[in-house]
Amino acid sequence: MVLKVMSANQAIAEAVKLANPNVIPVYPITPQTTISEHLAKFVADGDMSAEYIRVESEHSAISAALGASGTGVRVFTATSSQGLALMHEIIFAAAGLRAPIVMADANRALSAPLSIWNDQQDSISERDSGWMQIYAENGQEALDSILIAYRVSEDHSVLLPSMVCIDGFILTHTVDPVDVPGKGDVDKFLPPYKPDHAYLDPKRPMSIGTFTDPNYYMEARHDMELALEGAKDVITKANSEFAEIFGRKYDFIEKYRSDDADTIIVAMGSICSTIKDVVDEHRDNGEKVGLVRVRVFRPFPTEEIYDAIKGASNIGVLDKNISFSVGGVLHNEINAKMDVKANGFIVGLGGRDIKPTHINEIIEKTKNTTKTTQWIGLNKEEV
Amino acid sequence: MEIPEKEFLAPGHRACAGCGATIGVRLALKMLGENTVAISATGCLEVITTPYPETSWEIPWMHVAFENAAAVASGVESALKSLGKTDTTVVVFGGDGGTADIGLQALSGAMERGHNLIYICYDNEAYMNTGIQRSGSTPYGASTTTSPHGKESFGEDRPKKNMPMIMAAHGIPYIATASISYPEDFMKKVKKASEIEGPAYIHLQQPCTTGWGYSPEKTIELGRLAVETGSWILYEIEEGEFKVTYRPLQRRAVKEYLNAQKRFKHLTDLEKERIQSHVDAVCIELKV
Numbered sequence: 001m002v003l004k005v006m007s008a009n010q011a012i013a014e015a016v017k018l019a020n021p022n023v024i025p026v027y028p029i030t031p032q033t034t035i036s037e038h039l040a041k042f043v044a045d046g047d048m049s050a051e052y053i054r055v056e057s058e059h060s061a062i063s064a065a066l067g068a069s070g071t072g073v074r075v076f077t078a079t080s081s082q083g084l085a086l087m088h089e090i091i092f093a094a095a096g097l098r099a100p101i102v103m104a105d106a107n108r109a110l111s112a113p114l115s116i117w118n119d120q121q122d123s124i125s126e127r128d129s130g131w132m133q134i135y136a137e138n139g140q141e142a143l144d145s146i147l148i149a150y151r152v153s154e155d156h157s158v159l160l161p162s163m164v165c166i167d168g169f170i171l172t173h174t175v176d177p178v179d180v181p182g183k184g185d186v187d188k189f190l191p192p193y194k195p196d197h198a199y200l201d202p203k204r205p206m207s208i209g210t211f212t213d214p215n216y217y218m219e220a221r222h223d224m225e226l227a228l229e230g231a232k233d234v235i236t237k238a239n240s241e242f243a244e245i246f247g248r249k250y251d252f253i254e255k256y257r258s259d260d261a262d263t264i265i266v267a268m269g270s271i272c273s274t275i276k277d278v279v280d281e282h283r284d285n286g287e288k289v290g291l292v293r294v295r296v297f298r299p300f301p302t303e304e305i306y307d308a309i310k311g312a313s314n315i316g317v318l319d320k321n322i323s324f325s326v327g328g329v330l331h332n333e334i335n336a337k338m339d340v341k342a343n344g345f346i347v348g349l350g351g352r353d354i355k356p357t358h359i360n361e362i363i364e365k366t367k368n369t370t371k372t373t374q375w376i377g378l379n380k381e382e383v
Numbered sequence: 384m385e386i387p388e389k390e391f392l393a394p395g396h397r398a399c400a401g402c403g404a405t406i407g408v409r410l411a412l413k414m415l416g417e418n419t420v421a422i423s424a425t426g427c428l429e430v431i432t433t434p435y436p437e438t439s440w441e442i443p444w445m446h447v448a449f450e451n452a453a454a455v456a457s458g459v460e461s462a463l464k465s466l467g468k469t470d471t472t473v474v475v476f477g478g479d480g481g482t483a484d485i486g487l488q489a490l491s492g493a494m495e496r497g498h499n500l501i502y503i504c505y506d507n508e509a510y511m512n513t514g515i516q517r518s519g520s521t522p523y524g525a526s527t528t529t530s531p532h533g534k535e536s537f538g539e540d541r542p543k544k545n546m547p548m549i550m551a552a553h554g555i556p557y558i559a560t561a562s563i564s565y566p567e568d569f570m571k572k573v574k575k576a577s578e579i580e581g582p583a584y585i586h587l588q589q590p591c592t593t594g595w596g597y598s599p600e601k602t603i604e605l606g607r608l609a610v611e612t613g614s615w616i617l618y619e620i621e622e623g624e625f626k627v628t629y630r631p632l633q634r635r636a637v638k639e640y641l642n643a644q645k646r647f648k649h650l651t652d653l654e655k656e657r658i659q660s661h662v663d664a665v666c667i668e669l670k671v
Contacts, residue, residue: 022465025458051461056492060454063447063489067422067458070445073465075458093447200443200459202418202471209446210433 001179008171011139011178012078012104012164013038015146017048018186019102022073025053025064030116031168032080032106039076050076058083062090062103069099070208072199074150074192077101080168081108081122088126094161095130095224097209100153100193101161102146107269107320108168109350117351118168119320120269124329130224132162132231133298135268137254139176141295142166144248147181147190151238154193158231160224167270169351181246189245228299235296252301255308257283258290263363264309266292266342267318268330271354275318278359289363294330306338314366315342318354322346327373344373352377384567387413396439397431401599403589403606404428404505406563408476411503414573417442419472420459424452424481427512428505450485452477453493453502460498472577473500479520480510483544494553494582501576501583504546507591515594519544522614524658525646527594532649542661550584551620557583559619559628563590564606568617568628575621588615596645608640613666630671637662 006014012035016024024043026036042048051068055061061077068075079087084105094101105123109115123133134149136142142164149162166172198206212220235252243249254272257279258264265275272293282289292308294301309315319328326332331344343366348354358376365374391412398405404427412419423429423446432439433446447455452475460473477486482504490502509527510516517530517539526538550558557579561569569587576583590605592598597605609615610629614637617629637659641647650658665671 023458023461025454025461049465051465053457053461054496055454055457056488056495059451060457060489060492063451063454064458064461066447067445067455068462069458070455071420071459071462071466073462075462089448090451097447200420200445202420202443205441205443207433207438207440207444210435210438211430212435216435 003177003179005175006139006178007034007173007175008136008139008142008166009034009106009173010038011143012146012166013042014180015143016076017042018181018183019074019076019147019150019190020048021050021076023051023053023065023068023075024077025055025061025068026077027055027058027061027079027083029058029080029083031108031172032078032083032104034172035078035104035106058086059090062087062094065101066090066094066097066099069101070097070200072195072201074154075101076103078104078106080106081110084122084126085110091126091129091131096220098159099161100159102149102153103161103163104146105163105165106168106172107165115350116168118170119349119351120165121321121349123163123165124321126163127298127329130160130228131298132160132228132296133165134162134296135165135294136171137270137272137293139171139178140248141250142171143178143180144242144246144250147186148238148242148250151190152231152234155234156196158227158234160227160231165269170270185245189242232299232301250295252296252304253308254293254295256291256293258292258308260288261290261312262288263314263366264290264292264312265316265318265359265362266294266305266309266330266334268294268297269320271318271320271348274354274356275359278356282363297330300333300337302337305334306340309340309342310338315340316345316362316366317342318345318347318362320348322349331373341369343370346373346375347377384570386566386570389413391417391441392432393439393441395437397434399592399599401592401602402431403507403563403591403602405431406602407503407505407569407587407589410563410566410570411474411573412442414570415472415474415577418470419474420445420463422446422452422456422459422473422475424475424477424486425449426478426481428476428478430512449481451489452481452486453490456500457493457496457498460500475500475502477502477504478512479504479506479508480518483519483546491553494550494555494584497581499581501573501585503585503587506586506588507594508543509594511591511594520546523661524650524654526649527646537650537654547584547586555582555584556580556622557619559585560615560617561585561587562606562610562615562617563587564603565610565617565629572619594646596648597643601643605643608635608643611635612637612640613662613671614640616665616669616671618669627669627671634666634671
């Protein structure tokens with residue numbers, strides 16, 4: 001294995017090159033842009049043979065991706081923040097039309113105020129669309145998740161799109177050592193996409209995206225729910241085959257020193273690296289602190305998270321998003337779906353640093369259970 | 384000209400009696416044949432032809448949303464290209480709202496990028512699917528539900544957006560206007576569009592019985608009146624060369640066209656004269 005130092009954006013571009021999609025419609029947006037640039041260069045250099053469409057907006061990026069996917073080929077696109085929000089309408093259409101599109105989202109705050117920095121409001125706001133969502137912690141996981149996402153999305157029992165989410169700047173613009181797998185291994189794990197049902201082919205004409213009355217719509221949505229829940233088994237199988245071939249084992253969640261922990265922090269994405277350091281310090285002092293990192297957010301791994309946190313007396317859930325007047329989304333979903341009393345913390349909005357001192361503050365605050373969502377890291381004096 | 388007998392838009396769809404849009408689609412598909420993929424924008428055509436689980440389309444067809452048909456078609460065309468299926472024709476059908484208003488950006492992008500596809504705008508001059516609201520393609524003086532005539536209003540107070548010339552500004556190889564009432568002219572243009580490498584745009588005027596306010600058997604007659612009065616001019620722009628493809632022997636008075644429709648019924652003689660002068664100016668410029 002040869003490790004190469006690269007940003008998570010480059011790691012994603014390398015994964016896309018290995019997955020070899022036929023069509024890549026993309027529109028630049030910070031901090032996703034370098035994914036588009038790397039892919040453009042691969043195509044320009046003849047390292048990829050994809051049709052690269054320089055669309056005029058993100059709305060057209062996802063629309064062209066859906067058109068291409070409807071024609072029965074593998075597609076990739078990438079976006080961030082305002083771009084994802086602009087895609088919103090077609091995000092739902094892509095899932096409803098059961099198109100196995102894979103898209104990277106460089107997590108960035110939504111305007112207003114305008115911010116180019118990281119939080120996860122953009123992708124969290126698309127949680128009800130029917131897409132699968134994976135939150136990566138580092139560049140290696142970003143690369144691997146793209147391959148796993150294609151494998152799961154294209155499974156004939158699933159046929160739902162996937163979003164691989166990476167924290168803007170924190171991952172997109174910092175470098176990590178990454179193992180870029182060999183093409184042969186990737187081909188073993190991810191065979192070419194063969195559509196077996198609805199796609200545009202003059203030899204067997206079909207109508208895709210028809211108009212439905214109340215006799216049919218609800219069943220179509222129910223089928224999506226079944227497919228997303230059913231995707232859990234497909235993800236488990238894909239993870240274990242991935243581990244066999246590449247030696248890296250992923251799961252719905254990652255448990256870090258949480259098995260015997262009294263206090264557990266639940267979080268998603270790159271912040272988990274900081275939390276692991278803080279957990280280690282507490283463990284050094286003999287305090288039973290642990291982390292549960294949620295990696296697959298959709299389908300929501302209720303059982304896995306519950307099993308991992310139910311034994312703890314103090315639970316703190318970190319959200320880099322806010323559902324106004326309700327609180328953090330991950331926190332509320334955990335409290336709604338599980339017999340636990342977790343405390344919710346809003347952190348890191350619009351790129352606000354989350355420091356080890358903040359994590360310590362959260363660990364301290366989990367000792368008193370409260371239903372009130374607590375904002376951590378606010379400036380003391382409001383400007 | 385021989386018109387192929389084979390139909391690719393099956394009967395039994397839910398269009399109004401006298402619908403002009405379905406006539407246009409039937410004629411276009413006859414020329415394009417079975418090795419064609421069609422994309423529709425949301426609108427009358429999509430709703431009336433695909434009431435799930437039925438469909439009128441005997442060729443592959445896809446609809447995603449209102450404003451993105453040209454972008455969806457860009458993806459389809461690129462996917463077909465990647466599969467080496469470059470002999471398959473990609474055709475888009477968008478209404479005037481889906482083309483001149485909400486879909487203009489996606490259309491502009493697709494044309495500018497040079498995708499090999501045909502975009503046919505079926506123009507009934509208002510949002511007919513939602514019940515006759517004004518679009519950018521609604522002509523001056525027309526009464527719609529959002530530009531109604533009244534004590535303070537004579538109806539639509541802006542001229543019709545000139546979509547074909549917006550397309551011409553993209554420098555694409557083929558642009559044409561057409562009318563369902565001149566099938567031979569229209570079908571020749573569809574054929575030409577399919578043979579040209581690169582984007583082609585055809586702006587097809589099609590009378591709408593409910594939106595324009597006339598009885599269903601007069602659809603073809605209304606389309607003819609539009610052209611014979613010079614209110615709608617048939618032309619093409621091939622590789623930058625402008626050519627009028629039909630000239631009425633003797634232009635008829637515009638009020639014959641206006642008086643045949645409920646949407647213009649409220650106009651005073653003075654307003655009709657104003658419309659006549661505008662039509663005269665355009666026709667003199669184009670030598671029609």
